[in-house]
Amino acid sequence: MKPTFIRNHQYNYIKKQADFVLKTLRSVADRRVLETVRYSAELNVTGAFASLTAEQEQMLRAISTFEKAEDFQQYTSGLEPYLEPFPPITLKQIQKLFPKNKKMKLPDLQSFDFRYVTYLAWADIATNKLFIVYPHEGQFIGVEGRMLPMHKKGYCLFCNRQQELAFLTVKTKPELAAADNFASVGQYVCFDNQGCNQSITDISALERFVLSVRK
The missing domain is CATH 1.20.1280.250 (Monooxygenase)
Structure with missing residues (x-):
């Protein structure tokens, strides 16, 4: 091998x-x-x-x-x-990344060719939620956000290509903030996550975003 x-x-x-x-x-x-x-x-x-x-x-x-x-x-x-594939991950591991979302839609892991995955992402159309899992320094980071299709083209934060966009907003809790004090971070990303994975050539922007909103 x-x-x-x-x-x-x-x-x-x-x-x-x-x-x-x-x-x-x-x-x-x-x-x-x-x-x-x-x-x-x-x-x-x-x-x-x-x-x-x-x-x-x-x-x-x-x-x-x-x-x-x-x-x-x-x-x-x-x-x-x-090609070095996306690190192995199970549905149980994914569920643990989103402990507050008991009814979250789980991805069909069999549908992914993990050789061509930089970040694992799937959408729940019923709730307009986008879920992202990204491997960083031997650990998985889970990001959950609300996705609003924009029905127009622009440049995606992650892959920097011009494509159909969605506006992704993620709730974050600033350091030293009160327990119920949250802020939102929003970015334009590809509506088509698979196409984004096929186009991304630099992980810098993706990593900065994931690390900035990690819980």
Whole structure:
């Protein structure tokens, strides 16, 4: 079994870099420009990882050597066995993350391909609730918020792509606040959480949000 080392958002980033190189190849004739783009893609892809073995680095650097669309497709497909899936989680673990919500709708875990999940999310349309589970430093963080579809496109906080948005509001309790004193934090996020997971290339904004509203 091959050791996994590529997280979903890193894989999305690699695909984005591969697409950029391919588009440049199709639209630019200047070889100096092409070589600069190839070199930048190589640096960007390897720079997305804190550490790599020599074999892993060599594998990723191959992005700068391709000429045809099928070459890039084979390259990204060849990286799939190295994807590090979302950490294993059970429905009981999820329920414990939301102890105050006894009647919460639980996700169908069998419907997820956890190789392509950066954050686990599911909606309860009946209550307009969105639930998020995010792994951080060996623990799971649960976020529950109210979701209001906006019926318009804009930029999602998590994946920074232009897509159909929902306005997510999460109640938070400021430090040193009274027991019943809550505030709300709101952000625009993708209405389609699966599409968001397929597009996210940087977890910084997602982590800041999750950590800011964690209970």
